[in-house]
Amino acid sequence: MPKRSIAFYDDSAYNYQKYWFERQYENESEKICLKRLFKLIPQKQTLADIGGGFGRLVPEYANEFSQCLLVDPSERLLKEAQQLCRKYKNLKIKKGFVENLPIENQQFDVALLIRTFHHL
Known part of the structure; x- marks a missing residue:
């Protein structure tokens, strides 16, 4: 498999949080979709947010x-997520790619891959 570059997100000149601040309509639309989706899920024990970046959707x-x-x-985005999401004690943050997730024999009730497929 060819090695992918994530340098764009690790570039200190690129502010991914600002990118989302300027896209409130899209951001709010995704939040509404998640709220509706979660209402349909009877068992809400485990969730994996794959490609979750700086933790925009953690709340x-x-x-x-x-x-x-x-x-x-992205190490840079994960550091931002650790800062922004530190109050969520039930959240683990790990570095990894979707093809080789840093988890062993774990199943999830929900796996989110939001705005990630174009990177695969």
């Missing part, structure tokens, strides 16, 4: 699920 799911995992390949 939408961390209070709904008992255990949450955010995975992203």
